[in-house]
Amino acid sequence: MLVATAVPVERDAVARAFPGPPAEPTVHRVAGLVVHRVDGSPLLDLIAAGVGPALAAASTATALTAAALAGTPYDLVVSAGIGGGFPPGAPGSAPVGSTGAPVGSLVVADEITAADLGAETAEGFVPVTELGFGTVTHRPPEALVRAIADATGATAGAVLTGSTVTGTAARAEALRARHPRALAEAMEGFGVAEAAAAHGVPVLEIRAVSNPVGPRDRAAWRIDDALAALTEGFGKLTPVLRSWNPHEP
Numbered sequence: 001m002l003v004a005t006a007v008p009v010e011r012d013a014v015a016r017a018f019p020g021p022p023a024e025p026t027v028h029r030v031a032g033l034v035v036h037r038v039d040g041s042p043l044l045d046l047i048a049a050g051v052g053p054a055l056a057a058a059s060t061a062t063a064l065t066a067a068a069l070a071g072t073p074y075d076l077v078v079s080a081g082i083g084g085g086f087p088p089g090a091p092g093s094a095p096v097g098s099t100g101a102p103v104g105s106l107v108v109a110d111e112i113t114a115a116d117l118g119a120e121t122a123e124g125f126v127p128v129t130e131l132g133f134g135t136v137t138h139r140p141p142e143a144l145v146r147a148i149a150d151a152t153g154a155t156a157g158a159v160l161t162g163s164t165v166t167g168t169a170a171r172a173e174a175l176r177a178r179h180p181r182a183l184a185e186a187m188e189g190f191g192v193a194e195a196a197a198a199h200g201v202p203v204l205e206i207r208a209v210s211n212p213v214g215p216r217d218r219a220a221w222r223i224d225d226a227l228a229a230l231t232e233g234f235g236k237l238t239p240v241l242r243s244w245n246p247h248e249p
C-alpha cells in the first residue's frame with residue numbers, strides 16, 4: 001500500500017500508527033522522491049508528495065511507476081492528511097440531518113471530486129466532463145470505505161480537491177451548493193487519485209479535519225488535534241486493510 005500525504009508532519013503522523021521494530025521505517029529514494037517503508041503487514045510505503053493536486057499527482061505517479069517497474073506494484077493508494085471540514089450549522093454547512101465534519105473528526109471519501117476543474121461561464125461553473133474532457137470524480141471501493149468508516153468512526157462522504165483553500169463564506173456556500181454531499185476539502189486527493197487511476201490501482205482518501213471550511217481564521221486551525229486523529233485513525237485501519245481483498249468492488 002502507498003500512502004501519500006502532502007507534507008512530512010502528516011506522513012510522520014501516519015507512521016506513528018505503526019511504531020517500533022519490526023515496523024521502524026526504512027528510507028529509499030526514487031527519482032528524488034523520499035519513500036519511507038514500514039515492513040509490517042500490510043507492507044506500507046509513505047511519501048510526502050507535496051501540497052496541491054499537481055505535485056501530489058506527479059509524486060504519486062513516480063512512486064507507482066517505480067514499484068511497477070520493480071515488479072512489486074501497489075494494491076492500494078491512500079491520499080491522507082489534514083483538511084477543512086464542512087460543519088453543520090455554519091456557512092456552506094452540511095445538509096440537515098447530516099453530522100457534517102467537525103474539527104478533530106475523521107472523513108473517508110466515498111467520492112474524490114475536483115472542485116475547480118472546469119470553466120467559469122455566465123451561467124456558472126461547468127466541470128470539464130461537461131466540456132467533453134477527462135473526469136472530475138474518482139470513487140474508492142465501496143465495501144472498503146464502509147469497513148473503514150465502521151472501524152475508525154470516520155464519516156463517509158464526498159471530499160473535494162481544490163488548488164485554493166476556501167477563505168470566505170461565499171466560496172464555502174458555492175461549493176456546498178454545487179456539491180451537497182461534500183464533507184471535507186483538501187488540496188491533493190484528486191491528483192493522487194488521477195495517478196492511481198492511470199495505474200489501475202484503487203484509491204482512498206482519508207482526512208482529519210483541522211479547520212472548518214469558511215472564512216479564513218488561521219488561529220482556529222487545530223493541526224495537532226487533526227494529526228492525532230490521523231494517527232488514531234490509521235491505527236484502527238490496519239486490520240481492515242489486512243483483511244481487504246483488492247478484487248472486491
Ligand SMILES: O=C(O)c1cccc(C(=O)CC[C@H]2O[C@@H](n3cnc4c(=O)[nH]cnc43)[C@H](O)[C@@H]2O)c1
Nearest residue numbers: 006051082083084165166185186187188211213218
Ligand atoms: O493560512 C492559510 O490561509 C493557508 C493557505 C493555503 C494553504 C494553507 C495550508 O496550511 C496548507 C493546506 C494543506 O492542508 C490541507 N488543508 C487543510 N485544511 C484545508 C482546507 O480548509 N482547505 C483545503 N486544504 C486544506 C491541504 O490538503 C494542504 O495539504 C494555509
